[in-house]
Amino acid sequence: MICKRHYSIKILVADELAGLFAPERRTGTMNVREGGVEVVVPEQDGDSITDDVFFNPVQELNRDLTVAVLRTYRDREPRAESYLDAMAASGIRGVRAAENGWNVTCADIDPDAVDLCRENFERNDLPGDVVHRNANALMHESVFDIVDIDPFGTPIPFADAAFANTRDLVCVTATDTAPLCGAHFHSGVRKYSAVPRNTDYHAEVGVRILLSALARTAARYDTGVTPILTHATSHYVRTYLELDHRATDANDAVDELGHIYHCEDCLHREYEHGLIANPPETCPACGGNCVLTAGPVWLGATHDAEFVAEVRDNVTEDMGRAKRANKLLDSLSGELHEPTHYDQHRLCKEWTRSASGMDEFLERLRDAGHEASRAHYGGTTFKTPASVEEIRIATET
Ligand SMILES: C[S@@+](CC[C@H](N)C(=O)[O-])C[C@H]1O[C@@H](n2cnc3c(N)ncnc32)[C@H](O)[C@@H]1O
Structure with a gap:
């Protein structure tokens, strides 16, 4: 009997302790732990989101890699300090960047997102400026070392502002894979001012159409881009572009553009640098006349193998998608730079x-x-x- 009473007292104490340390939880929200932070996000009900502020748990891999890139980039460019999460939503990416010592600004056009974002910085006791602004206005008015563009769909409406003022690195997510890959051909042509083609290597066409459009946008500001890490993962493309601010750097980037000629009959493909397409009338391999032209696409390297290997060293056990991140980075660091796979x-x-x-x-x-x-x-x-x-x-x- 005595034992029983002791047992029940123990349970009571354990419950009390759990109550003391359990994260506070509001109706319609849930707590999410990523890396070393915990944030509040709208409750997820299967695929449907029960509140307006956006949160996608599937993008944890994208955010883990962002943190690993930020850690690596600090060694590459120790002067870089400021990071703009230009489309912050719950602020989870910006909060994680702040946890890693970056001087973070988070922006969102949605006032509910701004409130939630502020709350998430406070919860984690981390410093961060949270502003209710249109990202385009903010990027035109202020200068940041690193800018992160993570919009719904195409990033192109934000690319001019991002390249106009950013010092070192522009990180971009594009989730509009159907236009990028040529599955929604006309939308791809409109958004990216290029001809995408739906081939067997459509995901890579998407990568190279996106990089081409971003390189041409940056060139308008006499800025050259170098992709130091790029990956196509399920429903999105993510790239990290290092910037150089001389007109000659912009020319060098434009020199990486060209066209892919792809034979639908025998799968032969070849590449030609330059902005003017000059496709063969018939396939040089099989003589067939089903040659598709895609471009202008980025024909240069889409990653820097040394940087990618360093990023892998900065993936840590506390990351929920560490295993997948390492697998992806291992594959990327050994990947040849041929324009198609x-x-x-x-x-x-x-x-x-x-x-x-x-x-x-x-x-x-x-x-x-x-x-x-x-x-x-x-x-x-x-x-x-x-x-x-x-x-x-x-x-x-
Ligand atoms: C895909 S969500 C961002 C997700 C977030 N980065 C993450 O990792 O969870 C896109 C966000 O961009 C915001 N947004 C859309 N247009 C904007 C604009 N012009 N300026 C600032 N924010 C904008 C939306 O309100 C939304 O919260």
Whole structure:
């Protein structure tokens, strides 16, 4: 009996303690822990969001990588201090940046988002300026070392303002993958002033259409961009562009633009630098007349392998998506800079041949003297400068 009473007293004490330390929770909201911070966000009910302020748990990987990039960038550019989360919503990204020592400003056009964002800085006892502003006005009026653009859909309406004043780094998310990849062709043409094509490597077309539009926008401000990390992940593209502010840097970036000529019959593709397209009338590989032109696209490197490897060192255990982030960064750091990737399964279907393990497949390519790497676009994707025919011969069993 005595034991029982002691037991019940213990439970009571434990409940009280839990009550004391449990995070405060309002109706219609939930508490989310990411990295070392905890924020309040609107309650998520499956896919439907029960409040106006935006929060997407799926973007945790994107935010984990942002934090790892910010940590890495501090070593690369120790002078950089200020970070603008230009479309903050709940402020989760900005709060995480502040936790990592950045001098953070968060902006949102939605007053409810601004209130929630302020509350989240206070909850975490972190400093941060939270402003109710149109991001475009703010970016034109103020100068930041790093600016982060994370809008609904296309980032293009914010690109001019971002490149007009930012000192060092512009981080961009684009979630309008259908226009970018050519699945919504006319919308892609309108938004990106380029011709996207829905090919087997459509996600990479999206990456290169986005980078092309951003490079051309930056060039208007005599600013050159260098993509130091870019990834296409499920429903979005994310890129981090380092800036150089001389007209010659802008010219160098424009020199990275060009066109992809893609044969729909035999999957042959080739690339040509320059702003004027000059596509072959027939496919140089099979003679067919189904050659598609995409562009102007960014034909240059979409990441800096050394930087990506350093970012991997800055992914930490407290990140909810650390495993996925590391896998992605490992794949990216080894990825060749060829402008398009292949998919082994797609090629094997074309050749009516069964697929083999990726390691074995790539080894055969290398044994035949071709450079080859995996690509981050999917488990069976790879890059090589070899042509479709060279790949076929090299990997024949
Ligand atoms: C996709 S959410 C941002 C998500 C947030 N960065 C995160 O990581 O959770 C886009 C936000 O941009 C805000 N927004 C839209 N247009 C804006 C503008 N012109 N200026 C500032 N904020 C804007 C919306 O109110 C919304 O909160």
